Amino acid sequence: MRSSKFFGSGGVSCDDVADALPAIVDGLEVADIEVQRHVAACLRCQAELVQYRKVLRMLHELRTEVLEPTPGLVPDILAALEAAGERRAIHHLLNGRRVAYVGVIAAATAAGAAGAILASRARRRVRLAS
């Protein structure tokens, strides 16, 4: 809860500025001119902006910190990759076999159909000749 109710020349309150500060602290968003005027005149809001900048700096500094994982992470990752690679290989193999089976069945069906057509034509020719 904020106790300060200072209003700058533009009628912007400390509460309004408090809502704007987290957005403008990194400089990517520009504050309204009224917010800027308020901050320039309000010590409390200036102090709060400084605190936001400190937080941002502390967060940036975390970037250089690298945590050392407990031993075994790399072997675990490589084992998972290998298992996934094997699963994929098996999947490909099964898919390949499935395609081969379908191909054989299709070829056999086509051959059967062609044979039946040829046989019926041959029978028709024999009937016509007789």
Place this chain on the structure above:
Amino acid sequence: MVIPSEEARLVAAAKAGDAAAFTALVEATQADVYTLAYRLTGNEDDARDVAQEAYLRAFRSLKRFRGDARFSTWMYRITANCASTHLTKRTKGRHDELSDDDTVLDERPESDPESMAEAGALRDKVTAALADLPPILRAVVVLRDVYDLPHDAIATELGITESAAKVRLHRARRKLRERLFPMPGEEKARAV
């Protein structure tokens, strides 16, 4: 950390099917990926699961990696996405109960023990404050303010809109500021 030209060579080799090159990329980036996973999940077991899943996804989609960004940056995005999925799947609440035991190891060599202790204490404070944030706020502030990912990338990897990402970021910054540097009157309000 691997130098960019060497990283590009390893990526090209891995894309061509060189398993040893991918292994070298894993070895070069695993600590960074684990660190990000830990910061996003808040505990070691989840961080290991997320890191493992991130490398699996990277391996599967390596051919789609165009090399516009560093491999490590690409890994951060995948890790963020995996952590988001992981946290969504998990039962709600466990992350909110993180304690102050989540201290981090300081691997940086420092010469001055006093400044090291001071810097370490500050890092512990900010790490504990981050761990206390709700996961949805923590993810955005870690990706933006620690890892410097752009808003659009954060939104994409977390499956939210860019404006939602910004709103969460501002809320997270405010909560961290209130926790780390309470203004007069805020401490009393927090205690009530």
